[in-house]
Amino acid sequence: AASPDLLGSMVKTFAEALMGAEVDGVCNAEYGEISPERVNRRNGYRAREWDTRTGTTELAVPKLRQGSYFPEWLLTRRRRAEQALISVVATSYLLGVSTRRVDKLVEQLGVANISKSQVSVLAKQLDAQVEAFRSRPLDAGPYRFVQADALTMKVREDGRVINVHCLLAVGVNGDGHREILGLDVVSSEDGAGWLAFFRGLVARGLSGVRLVTSDAHRGLVNAIGSTLPGASWQRCRTHYLRDLSNVAPKSSQPWVATLVRTIFEQADATAVTVQFDRVVEALTEKLPKAADHLSHAKADLLAFTAYPRQIWKQI
Known part of the structure; x- marks a missing residue:
């Protein structure tokens, strides 16, 4: 949801690389390779629109000089194939694009007999797109x-x-x-x-x-x-509450956390400051160490009050 264009680009790249790997298997040789074992050659591409949750993607489907090629997973199981490709892309990204894992994930599409070298090519193409995303201009x-x-x-x-x-x-x-x-x-x-x-x-x-x-x-x-x-x-108030709990007895931690949260639920900056002082006062009698800890963090915790109330929840 955060980067639909990135995910759509990844799906397109991975699908086209996968079709290229399949055609290499049909031809019994990689694209551009001179081999006595070659049995067929490529003959351009045909455009095919593919509707996915990342949007409509136009794929370049390879054509052959002899016979025809069209991936079964794209023709007859479009929904399942799309879900599997999304899974391949997301899982590959999270798991470091392991060749073995990619090979297993590709099997969800019904595609078999892809060599390790072909899987490595798919992984490297995905790695390049991930790196491009990480180093893109802001x-x-x-x-x-x-x-x-x-x-x-x-x-x-x-x-x-x-x-x-x-x-x-x-x-x-x-x-x-x-x-x-x-x-x-x-x-x-x-x-x-x-x-x-x-x-x-x-x-x-x-x-x-x-x-x-x-x-x-x-x-x-x-x-x-x-x-x-x-x-x-x-x-960050979530991190701070964890730090504050270290200076409060375990039995008092839920009460302290609830009390501190009331600081951030006020209507305006003045009310936030007033409530902060009230919470410190309430803690002073029972938990002086927690009160002192909270008092020293006042400026760091209330920096958000310098901005409009309408965006406090977001920041």
């Missing part, structure tokens, strides 16, 4: 509001399973829609990684940022200040 700005976070994931590297950190940034573009700005994978979530990540975003065109929301990771906050001068910082 020209839909200004991006007034940005959110940044890191996800820890397990990956296989040199035969071992290790943890890596996926640095992710999402922004609101000039049309008011959320857009994935960047995704980098690093070995550790430190200041150097975040600094390089944001420098890359700025180099690609990130501009006009007014407010960045994130957790209080020191390296992340410093990177924001170094690369986005003039942008204010909003501490």
Whole structure:
């Protein structure tokens, strides 16, 4: 839903590469290859519209000099084939486009006998499109509001399973829609990684940022200040509630969380500030450590009040 054009392009590329692989099998030789085992040759393309949930895609179906070729999965099982292709693209992206996994997923289309080298070609074409998306110019700005976070994931590297950190940034573009700005994978979530990540975003065109929301990771906050001068910082309230729970007894955590949430449900900036002070006062008597923790985070948690009430829920 966030990037329908990207997904449609991926589906088109993958479907056409898949047809090319099938035709290579029919010809018993790859396109342009000189081989004594060749039994047929290509003879141009025919256009065929394919209706999918990503929109109508025009596919170039290969033609043969002798006989005819038309993929059965496109002709007789269009709905199932489309769902399988979406699955292939999405799963390949998430799983790192493993040749073996792609081969198994392609079998959902009823296509068999595709060699490892052909599957590798499909994977490389998809990799190229993913990389093009990750390095594309950020020209839909200004991006007034940005959110940044890191996800820890397990990956296989040199035969071992290790943890890596996926640095992710999402922004609101000039049309008011959320857009994935960047995704980098690093070995550790430190200041150097975040600094390089944001420098890359700025180099690609990130501009006009007014407010960045994130957790209080020191390296992340410093990177924001170094690369986005003039942008204010909003501490993510979800992350903060987890931090606050560490200084409150387990039995009191639900009450503390409910109390703090009332701060963000007020009608205007003045009411938010008043309610914040009330919550601190309520915590002071029973949980002084939690009250002190919350009091020190006031400026970071209430940065959103500088913006119109109508967009508080979104930022």
